[in-house]
Amino acid sequence: MEELDPADVTGLSAGEVRAARIGDVARLAGVSTATVSRALANPERVSPEARARVNAAIAQVGYVPNPAARTLRSQKTRMVLVVLPTLDNVFFSKILRGIEEALFEKGYGMIIGDLDGSPDKEARFAAFASAGRVDGALLLNGHLFGQTRDGRGPAMRTSVPLVALCEAIPGASIPQIEVDNRAAARRMTGYLASLGNRRIAYVCGPADNVLERERFRGYRDGLRDAEIAFDPDLVLPGDYTLEAGAVAGQAIAARKVRPGAVFCSNDEMAMGLMRSLASAGIRVPQDISVAGFDDIEFAAMVEPSLTTIRQPRRELGRTAAEVLVDLLEGRPAAPRVRLKTELVVRASTGPAPRKARRPA
């Protein structure tokens, strides 16, 4: 263990009494503040000699531009607000990481807005954004950000560039980065059918969720492809939590005639469901196949490991951040990006049980 000087343990203490300002640099370099500013923003507009003197002066006094002054004058914050339904969900963490990475590279900071199911917070974040504290926002929720119930956001004044992720907003005129949820769900349903299943249950996410609607549509597409009639009794409610999956699992376990496969709209629910089935003595995949969606880290680690749809989460975040920055810096931005998914077959799915198998 290294020795530490408690007085300087933060690394943030000491040094000059007051921070150097642009004027200090200018004086030291023998130029005007305008030249210093230009040397920083447009080096090519300043003579090499002046530039060198300015850089030397900056290094000497350890000048760091004051962001508040910059923002006040230029109206640019180099900050992005990221609005998400909840921080408390592994699904978002990797996306966030992708966002953070990309923003960091471009010199932007990230401010997190955790909605946490509260409309209150939504309004406050919207006000925050439109008060000019950020240059733009990334929306990971499918709602119409900043709209009040009466359809008129009173705090909204300035137009803030937005990019939506994950839960595409239908008809919205803002760029959207998404995964083809519908096609992926269709593919998974088809795969479950190909195992010999005729009774394929579906555990839903929240009904008001745009992304969920897409997945559900994909499920129905897949049934149609396999010429299986849609059966509302095989659709169970859920809300993307482990608990909801557990509840759905209990419901299924309690049934007399069970589905041969259950497609859960996300991995957490699939895991909760498998847990309930195990408690009820139902074997996966011998008695029932279970599939999820998202491919979170734990999906490979549960017993049995979970068949699921892999989404390029980090990529999703990166791309969204890049598109937003393009937008912010006046470059043409892709209006809509679709990223590919992948069907990951693991141990939680297998041939349909005999009795549930499609007759010849």
Next chain:
Amino acid sequence: MEELDPADVTGLSAGEVRAARIGDVARLAGVSTATVSRALANPERVSPEARARVNAAIAQVGYVPNPAARTLRSQKTRMVLVVLPTLDNVFFSKILRGIEEALFEKGYGMIIGDLDGSPDKEARFAAFASAGRVDGALLLNGHLFGQTRDGRGPAMRTSVPLVALCEAIPGASIPQIEVDNRAAARRMTGYLASLGNRRIAYVCGPADNVLERERFRGYRDGLRDAEIAFDPDLVLPGDYTLEAGAVAGQAIAARKVRPGAVFCSNDEMAMGLMRSLASAGIRVPQDISVAGFDDIEFAAMVEPSLTTIRQPRRELGRTAAEVLVDLLEGRPAAPRVRLKTELVVRASTGPAPRKARRPA
């Protein structure tokens, strides 16, 4: 599905052409800008009549103070930087949520700094903080934030209030909010011993991690309590990831003489380890008991469910944020807070296997 006007889908468009300024409010209310400013910051310092007129004017023009101007003048940003090792870890998400919650209530915003193992980023975040973009910082990493290798942070000028969480920094003079990792690990080790185990393995976190050192000490304390000699062969390296746990599990499975219990320094590793053991046909808890640390959500959902130490993660975040705000607003701040942990016994631990049992 509700009908949307695509033109106003963002909720952020339209309205007045330019945002109202304090001068507009002042003119409308028939007072000076100073009075408006005071009515906002210290309502009791203006007459009730003036206050009423100001409030009416604010409502009428939809005035929102410009944060950059405010910050420039007052040197307060009402922003806090949260530095963490990685966003990509469920352990942090609940802490973050607690932080976000508390900060939000106090009217502060949160900026995320994901270190992602890069010293580069650390320096940049430190520069960011000391450039005055935040009022203070919350450290979820055990490092000395902002110190460069040579011990002198060149970008560091101003002293930024800090509060450390999770990985306490020994000898540091900043407030620390922590869990008694050592006592908790001791307790768990004692519990495993009480099941009849003499050979209790330990899977480590990263060696340079302060919190890890505490847990390891607790493990040794626990061995001593049970009068079990410390055996270095029973200590396996790890880094808090699922993969590291899986590797440790393979190592253990390959041994001729196996431990009766394995205490993993976090839940992810315990889950990876159980996965490997299962693949090797070793039964948990009949052949080996496995315990984790943290009690992440998934701990209750794996098969078998995991015995672990519950940490009040959200509370941890909340408390840290509150202490920091106290510090920022000049109130006396608690120099050190210790939160209680809880031993959660689930299905992954059970009586030691016969042959491993302590003689008489």
Next chain:
DNA sequence: AGCCGTCATGTAATCGTTTACATTGAGCTT
């Protein structure tokens, strides 16, 4: 030689607040 465009630089206005200091008048004291 005179004119003009270009380049490098400087001067000073500007961004929108907060707040130190000044001013006013009302109410009290002596």
Next chain:
DNA sequence: AAGCTCAATGTAAACGATTACATGACGGCT
């Protein structure tokens, strides 16, 4: 009635950058 205090308000100077506009020097062209 003069003097004093205090509350309420106003005036104007910061805060620290960016940037429109002005300036001067230089070189090329006619």
